Amino acid sequence: xxxxxxxxRKSRNEKQEELAHCVGVSRQxxxxxxxxxxxxxxxxxxxxxxxxxxxxxxxxxxxxE
Amino acid sequence: xxxxxxxxxxxxxxxxxxxxVILFSTLIFKNVFNENKIDYITGVSSGLIVVxxxxxxxxxxxISGADKGQEMVNKLQDERLIAINNEASGITFRITTxxxxxxxxxxxxxxxxxxxxxxxxxxGIDTLIYLMSYFIIxxxx
Numbered sequence: 335x336x337x338x339x340x341x342x343r344k345s346r347n348e349k350q351e352e353l354a355h356c357v358g359v360s361r362q363x364x365x366x367x368x369x370x371x372x373x374x375x376x377x378x379x380x381x382x383x384x385x386x387x388x389x390x391x392x393x394x395x396x397x398x399e
Numbered sequence: 400x401x402x403x404x405x406x407x408x409x410x411x412x413x414x415x416x417x418x419x420v421i422l423f424s425t426l427i428f429k430n431v432f433n434e435n436k437i438d439y440i441t442g443v444s445s446g447l448i449v450v451x452x453x454x455x456x457x458x459x460x461x462i463s464g465a466d467k468g469q470e471m472v473n474k475l476q477d478e479r480l481i482a483i484n485n486e487a488s489g490i491t492f493r494i495t496t497x498x499x500x501x502x503x504x505x506x507x508x509x510x511x512x513x514x515x516x517x518x519x520x521x522x523g524i525d526t527l528i529y530l531m532s533y534f535i536i537x538x539x540x
Binding site (some may be wrong): 354355358359360362363366370374375377378 | 470
């Protein structure tokens, strides 16, 4: 699964730590998600998407898409 | 206070109390155990007290500041860290079970039947507990 977390975060001039704090995870988890190493649960994906005022599909998508 | 932090504090207090109870009961029932056993039990109970105190102080220190407290809550609830912990526990279980099974067979072949039997029985009980927890968790989820 790929995502636009890094792009969306950078567009808001937000630090990884700030995003992590807002969605209730550690900074390492945000790093892993951005690198595509870790696929978040639906709940966390929902929290991240909501943080950026986007739908889950707009932030997270399958590689084939 | 967050539920996870409460749990952590409770766990550390239980560990400390367990250590104190074991330590005092060893001192009270001094005559029951021989010196070597007393040294061993005292060591284990002191270890429990130290570990419990360490976790307790660390948790209290972590929640002393608002940001630090939130950081700790995030770390405790972090799904990735929980997943890593679960995976590491699974791997540890598999490796220790295989090592114990092999060691049990080796001990048995070396003529230490009682020890070998105990170790293989431990492997059996361990696997049984795993199957039971698997069954219970699968029913819940």
